[in-house]
Amino acid sequence: MDYEIKDCIDAGSAYCPCHLAETGDCIVCSQLSGKTFCDCVNWKGVCIYQEYILNNKKAKVGRDGYLCKIIKKEVYDDKLYVLTINASRNLVHELIYPGSFIFIRNPQTSTYYDTPISIMEADTKENTLKIAIELRGIKTKCICKLNEDEKVLIRGPFWNGVLGLKNIYKAKEGVSIVIARGIGTAPGAPVLKKLYANGNKVISIVDKTPFTNIFGKEYFEMCNSEILQCKMLKDGELSNEFKTILQQILKVENVNLIHCDGPDILIYELLDFVGDSVNFSCCNNSKMCCGEGVCGTCSTRYKNRVVKRLCKVQIDPKHVFKERRLI
Amino acid sequence: MKVIVIGGGWAGCAAAIAAKKAGAQVVLYEKTDMVLGLGNVGGIMRNNGRYTAAEELIALGAGNLINITDSNTRHKNIDFPGHKHAWLYDVNKIEPAARRHLKDMGIELNMISRVVDIKKEEDKIKGLYLADGSYEEGDVFIEATGSTGPMGNCLRYGNGCSMCVLRCPAFGPRVSISMRAGVDDLQGEREDDILGAFSGSCKLCKESLDEDIVKELNEKGCVVIKVPEEDVNMDKLKAKVCQQYALKEFAENIVLLDTGHVKLMTSYYPLDKLRKIKGLENAKYIDPYAGGKGNSIRYLSVAPRTDDMRVKGISNLFCGGEKSGLFVGHTEAICTGSLAGHNAVRYFLGIPPLVLPKTTVIGDIIAYANYKMMTKEGRRNRYTFAGAEYFKRMQEIGLYSTDREEIRGRIEKLNLLDVMNQKLV
Numbered sequence: 001m002d003y004e005i006k007d008c009i010d011a012g013s014a015y016c017p018c019h020l021a022e023t024g025d026c027i028v029c030s031q032l033s034g035k036t037f038c039d040c041v042n043w044k045g046v047c048i049y050q051e052y053i054l055n056n057k058k059a060k061v062g063r064d065g066y067l068c069k070i071i072k073k074e075v076y077d078d079k080l081y082v083l084t085i086n087a088s089r090n091l092v093h094e095l096i097y098p099g100s101f102i103f104i105r106n107p108q109t110s111t112y113y114d115t116p117i118s119i120m121e122a123d124t125k126e127n128t129l130k131i132a133i134e135l136r137g138i139k140t141k142c143i144c145k146l147n148e149d150e151k152v153l154i155r156g157p158f159w160n161g162v163l164g165l166k167n168i169y170k171a172k173e174g175v176s177i178v179i180a181r182g183i184g185t186a187p188g189a190p191v192l193k194k195l196y197a198n199g200n201k202v203i204s205i206v207d208k209t210p211f212t213n214i215f216g217k218e219y220f221e222m223c224n225s226e227i228l229q230c231k232m233l234k235d236g237e238l239s240n241e242f243k244t245i246l247q248q249i250l251k252v253e254n255v256n257l258i259h260c261d262g263p264d265i266l267i268y269e270l271l272d273f274v275g276d277s278v279n280f281s282c283c284n285n286s287k288m289c290c291g292e293g294v295c296g297t298c299s300t301r302y303k304n305r306v307v308k309r310l311c312k313v314q315i316d317p318k319h320v321f322k323e324r325r326l327i
Numbered sequence: 328m329k330v331i332v333i334g335g336g337w338a339g340c341a342a343a344i345a346a347k348k349a350g351a352q353v354v355l356y357e358k359t360d361m362v363l364g365l366g367n368v369g370g371i372m373r374n375n376g377r378y379t380a381a382e383e384l385i386a387l388g389a390g391n392l393i394n395i396t397d398s399n400t401r402h403k404n405i406d407f408p409g410h411k412h413a414w415l416y417d418v419n420k421i422e423p424a425a426r427r428h429l430k431d432m433g434i435e436l437n438m439i440s441r442v443v444d445i446k447k448e449e450d451k452i453k454g455l456y457l458a459d460g461s462y463e464e465g466d467v468f469i470e471a472t473g474s475t476g477p478m479g480n481c482l483r484y485g486n487g488c489s490m491c492v493l494r495c496p497a498f499g500p501r502v503s504i505s506m507r508a509g510v511d512d513l514q515g516e517r518e519d520d521i522l523g524a525f526s527g528s529c530k531l532c533k534e535s536l537d538e539d540i541v542k543e544l545n546e547k548g549c550v551v552i553k554v555p556e557e558d559v560n561m562d563k564l565k566a567k568v569c570q571q572y573a574l575k576e577f578a579e580n581i582v583l584l585d586t587g588h589v590k591l592m593t594s595y596y597p598l599d600k601l602r603k604i605k606g607l608e609n610a611k612y613i614d615p616y617a618g619g620k621g622n623s624i625r626y627l628s629v630a631p632r633t634d635d636m637r638v639k640g641i642s643n644l645f646c647g648g649e650k651s652g653l654f655v656g657h658t659e660a661i662c663t664g665s666l667a668g669h670n671a672v673r674y675f676l677g678i679p680p681l682v683l684p685k686t687t688v689i690g691d692i693i694a695y696a697n698y699k700m701m702t703k704e705g706r707r708n709r710y711t712f713a714g715a716e717y718f719k720r721m722q723e724i725g726l727y728s729t730d731r732e733e734i735r736g737r738i739e740k741l742n743l744l745d746v747m748n749q750k751l752v
Binding site: 002003005029030031036037038039040041042043045046047049050053316 | 477
């Protein structure tokens with residue numbers, strides 16, 4: 001299947017139409033991107049143009065910021081922080097889907113410090129969000145300074161943290177492979193849960209790098225998933241051990257999905273290795289600042305001057321790297 | 328050879344049948360869960376010049392769908408303002424009958440399958456992409472996606488989605504295949520340079536009308552009621568697609584026809600005003616559901632074509648129905664669709680295409696509408712055997728007839744008897 005279906009993750013949501021419609025840059029609607037006729041190739045169940053006109057030709061109100069209390073802070077290996085945050089019932093409910101994420105920052109800092117972080121767990125009973133942050137740079141350090149009972153500023157909900165979402169929802173009653181490296185378990189946990197809930201047997205391949213223990217082991221165990229450990233990358237290429245494990249599973253099982261949470265280099269090599277034979281999904285590694293398609297941080301450029309704002313554009317992972325301009 | 332038909336309205340069904348009869352493997356894609364599209368809320372056949380066209384179709388060997396509408400007729404030979412000898416088929420029975428016929432012929436029907444794009448090599452279409460990303464290849468393609476909607480067009484050029492039978496929100500709207508193939512669509516116009524036109528009628532729920540009206544409808548097929556003088560709106564006629572019904576009588580009167588539901592011969596009519604009319608105090612719309620507010624917008628997506636129904640610029644794409652011109656009506660769709668289906672097979676076999684001579688009404692309207700599409704004034708008109716400009720022309724050039732033998736004789740003389748019934752493959 002080489003046809004690219006380009007969806008907008010926000011289409012049809014409470015935040016659609018967004019300001020991209022106001023400037024004629026809507027990702028989905030031809031009438032809101034410079035044309036005067038419908039060309040509804042990516043129908044999402046709602047006429048965005050109609051929503052726009054009915055809203056007096058204005059964008060819907062954007063996402064809000066919420067001050068939320070950190071109720072638990074756990075530290076692993078000095079550089080991995082797991083925060084459990086109390087949030088409103090509505091927000092938690094909006095963040096239960098695979099791919100959900102929020103922007104988070106220390107309330108003492110400015111909006112420049114907004115950091116996109118995946119939701120590892122949204123607990124609708126306790127109204128809590130669990131996130132994992134690896135200490136990396138200025139922004140993460142400012143967040144991880146905060147202590148239990150202190151407040152953190154959250155902006156959300158956002159949903160495009162996983163690409164190839166359709167493939168995850170399609171995978172039912174079969175065998176799925178989940179690949180996670182390091183902090184990748186965080187965006188991977190809701191995917192694991194979804195796959196398990198849809199009656200799939202999940203086989204996980206995990207690389208604990210750069211941590212000393214497998215992070216988030218409980219999520220794999222909760223979903224009855226077998227865990228195969230290996231080092232996935234060697235000199236920027238897939239390790240032989242990893243390739244052998246993968247090949248063996250693919251030979252024996254009829255796999256309905258490979259989901260990969262790791263760096264782009266891993267996803268890229270994996271796509272190349274597996275080819276078109278199996279449906280694929282992966283975490284969205286785009287850099288993001290606003291999450292609203294405006295700032296351009298997540299813009300990736302492709303052949304023929306195509307630009308995809310990956311904070312909003314939901315595509316199959318196969319089309320993330322194909323014909324991409326690196327310079 | 329594999330012929331793929333996109334769109335299962337009257338034109339698409341006619342094309343599929345014609346291509347099948349000519350010997351092709353035929354696969355049809357329809358975005359909703361019903362074939363016939365707007366035919367599910369239509370019903371009027373054989374009025375005025377459509378009688379001649381229907382008989383021509385039968386004589387040409389393309390009478391399958393006419394036989395189906397004939398055999399599901401509720402009222403024969405009724406007259407209403409401006410129209411004579413109309414036959415009204417039952418819209419509640421027609422769809423399963425037509426669908427069964429297609430299936431029995433061995434046509435592969437793919438329902439709830441929306442075609443969204445094409446793969447092209449030079450000037451040829453290789454295959455189609457469906458909304459779920461899947462891909463299907465074929466040898467010849469026939470586009471019968473119509474020109475109605477999507478919702479954005481109904482809003483920009485009309486009063487917004489009125490929830491018509493096409494049900495865009497539920498199944499996704501049509502996509503112009505010819506435009507995806509790089510051929511720009513042409514548009515029909517109405518007064519004041521506004522593009523598109525409103526669909527021309529609504530359906531009321533029979534049970535919501537007065538008993539006396541229902542009785543008269545069941546007996547006679549037609550009821551005409553005067554509109555209160557303060558509510559007569561002549562301007563409304565301009566916006567209408569069905570110019571054969573854009574007559575003074577249709578503004579001053581409410582014309583109701585019995586097609587199983589009650590066909591209200593106006594694009595839309597505010598419910599509170601409608602309910603002021605005696606006998607309609609409890610009236611309720613069933614198509615479009617918001618018939619009090621508006622109706623679907625049409626004619627925004629016409630493909631440029633030659634008289635053998637091939638889309639200009641693409642060698643293996645044919646078109647029928649509204650996609651092929653500013654045609655109004657089922658009969659017109661069946662005519663253009665049938666020819667498209669037949670010629671699709673001829674194209675593949677390398678046989679010269681069938682261009683119907685202008686001494687047939689079908690050949691003449693196809694050529695006439697095509698010629699008129701090139702003029703500004705022509706784009707403001709609609710072309711139908713049932714009235715307006717073209718019916719007048721039919722009468723003037725002596726093509727209008729209700730004499731079956733005469734019409735059959737004409738086709739026979741042209742050596743075209745049963746031409747579309749012949750297996751070519």
